[in-house]
Amino acid sequence: MNVILSVFVACLVGCSAIFGIARLWAYLELVPTGQDRTDFFLTQDGWRLAIHRYVPEAAPKGKPVILCHGLAGNRYIFDMIPAPSLAEYLRSKGHDVWVAELRGFGQSAGPRLLLSDSDLRWGFDDHLDSDLDAVLDHVTEQTGKDSAHWVGHSMGGMLIEAYLGRNHSRKIASAVVIGSPVDFSKMKSPSFKRLLRMRWVLRLFPFNPLIPMAKCFMPLGGIAPNILSAYFCLENIDWNVARKIMALGVEFLSSSVLWLDMGRFLQEGKFADRSGNLYLQGIEQSDTPLFAICGTKDNMAPKSAVLGVFERLNGSCVTESLILGKDSGCLQDYGHLDLLIGTRAQKEVFPSIHNWLTRWDESLER
Numbered sequence: 001m002n003v004i005l006s007v008f009v010a011c012l013v014g015c016s017a018i019f020g021i022a023r024l025w026a027y028l029e030l031v032p033t034g035q036d037r038t039d040f041f042l043t044q045d046g047w048r049l050a051i052h053r054y055v056p057e058a059a060p061k062g063k064p065v066i067l068c069h070g071l072a073g074n075r076y077i078f079d080m081i082p083a084p085s086l087a088e089y090l091r092s093k094g095h096d097v098w099v100a101e102l103r104g105f106g107q108s109a110g111p112r113l114l115l116s117d118s119d120l121r122w123g124f125d126d127h128l129d130s131d132l133d134a135v136l137d138h139v140t141e142q143t144g145k146d147s148a149h150w151v152g153h154s155m156g157g158m159l160i161e162a163y164l165g166r167n168h169s170r171k172i173a174s175a176v177v178i179g180s181p182v183d184f185s186k187m188k189s190p191s192f193k194r195l196l197r198m199r200w201v202l203r204l205f206p207f208n209p210l211i212p213m214a215k216c217f218m219p220l221g222g223i224a225p226n227i228l229s230a231y232f233c234l235e236n237i238d239w240n241v242a243r244k245i246m247a248l249g250v251e252f253l254s255s256s257v258l259w260l261d262m263g264r265f266l267q268e269g270k271f272a273d274r275s276g277n278l279y280l281q282g283i284e285q286s287d288t289p290l291f292a293i294c295g296t297k298d299n300m301a302p303k304s305a306v307l308g309v310f311e312r313l314n315g316s317c318v319t320e321s322l323i324l325g326k327d328s329g330c331l332q333d334y335g336h337l338d339l340l341i342g343t344r345a346q347k348e349v350f351p352s353i354h355n356w357l358t359r360w361d362e363s364l365e366r
Contacts, residue, residue, distance in 0.1 A: 029247035031081045034088055035099065038107065039142070043134040045126075050107035051138060052099040054079075054087045060096035062361025063173040064143045066135060067099045070154025070179075071262065072211060074106035075099045076249035077153060083241045083341035086151075089350045095357060096143060100135045102127050104258075105251050120206035123257040124159075125273055132163050136171045147173040149357050153340060154179050154301065155262075157292075158271070161309055162279035164286040174289040174360040176353055179301040179336050182280060183308025185269040199263050202256040212252060233297040233335035236342040245341055280312050289318040291356045293349065295334030296325025322352055 035052035042048055052075055067078045067087060078099050079087040090097045103122055104110040139148050150160045150172055157180025164172065181187060202208060228234060228242055265271055272278045290313070294306040303323050310319055325333040330348050339349055 029244045031244070031248070033075055033079045033099075034085070035075075035079070039138065040107075041134060041138045043103070043130040045130050047103040047130070048109040049103060049131060049134055049138075050101045051135060052079075052087075052101075053142075054091040054097035054099070056091050056094045056096065058094060060143075061094045062096075062149075062357065063145055063364065064096040064098055064139050064148045065090055065357060066139055066148050066150050067097065068135075068150065068152040068156030068159065069101065069105065070152075070156050071258065072105075072208075072251045072254045073153070073156075073249055074101055074251060076106075076245060077337065077340055080241075080245060080249060080341070082238075083245065084346040084350070086340055086345075086350055086353070089346060090354060090357070093354050093358075095354075098135075098139050098148075102131045104253075104255055110251075110253065120253075120255060121257045122255045124155075124162075124261040127155075127159055127258075128162050128166075128279075132159060132168075140171055147171045149173050149176070149360070151176040151353060152178065152180060154336065156180070158182060158279075161283065161290075162271070164288055164290075165278075165280040165283040167282050167285055169286045169288045172288045173364060174291070174356065176291045176293065176356060177306070177309075178293045178339050179295065179298055179306065180292070181301040181305035181308075182271045183305045183311075184265045184271055186302065186304040186308065187266055187269075199260060202260050202263070205256055207253040208256055208259050211250065211254060229335075230299050231336050232338045233295065233333045233342070236332040236334060236338045236344065238343055241341055245337065280309060283309065284312050284314060284316050286313075287317045289360055290320075291353075292319070292321045293339060293352070294321070294323055295336065295339050296323060296327060297333040298336045298339070300336040320356070324348060 033052065034054065036055045038050055038052050040048055040050055069075065069077050079085040087097050087099050101108045103126065136148060140146060148171065152160050157177025160172065160175045161177060161180065161182055164175065198210060201210065232242055270278065271280060292306055292309065294301060294303040296303070307321055313319055324330050324339065331344060332342070334342060339345065
């Protein structure tokens, strides 16, 4: 009994230390974001979501632009000092920018370690079935526009493609997906094999316990760069930015069900719900313009997995792609997160997004 008690106490102390260090590190790295206002609103199933508006100096031009983060992310991926800020860049070009945070992320309602009033178990379909409609409804109501552009990074892009696959294109003026894999039959990275191996851990906990551990030890990334190589092309990221985004831009607690959904996509090799229904089944009926961006060294979303959506579209809508790396004329190759916060992202990535949005704003105004 004494041995069991000692092991329990040691585990409790160890977990407390990990959570404490991770929280302290996030506090020490804290920086403000530059939004003009933050709105809160409810989804149909009662979750409170947050969205952050960046208003240009002159009257906004064209449709509003919604930026949506990926798995375990939040608003900081789009706006964090001293990293390049896509939100600030697009605002400076005259766009009305809205940075959305899905359930469980950032300032939206989410789980707490103790006495949580939020369900710890939500999955991909909860974001798809409830959060996207709520975000789009709020932005169009607030701006008086009938549609909005959607720019999604990683899972944020996967969600909008699945949304279009369900023939929900009425409120989407155009879509930009950045490092968003949808063809999981072509995902062979060692990073994904590690995710599959840890599924037994995710089934034991309502949240992913590996995230707090990673956040606790991430300051060691400067002397152990392999820790970061899954997320960045190391040649294209400043260490101070990498450290800060891992402290602030990766959520402390995120649903194990959501991670298990990603594991299921990888295990089955297809982008489908739990019943086996393909999310992109109806996307060939969409007429929403789609722009896909990927990096040549993106271990989380290789270009073959990102561009796989085009095989289903077959000319049903306007599509373009941009593969960023030295082979395409960039000074550096690009990984997953550095597509947005890389050293040269503002010069080599952001202008293409702005040009795409402007092109379709002008087309819709004709």
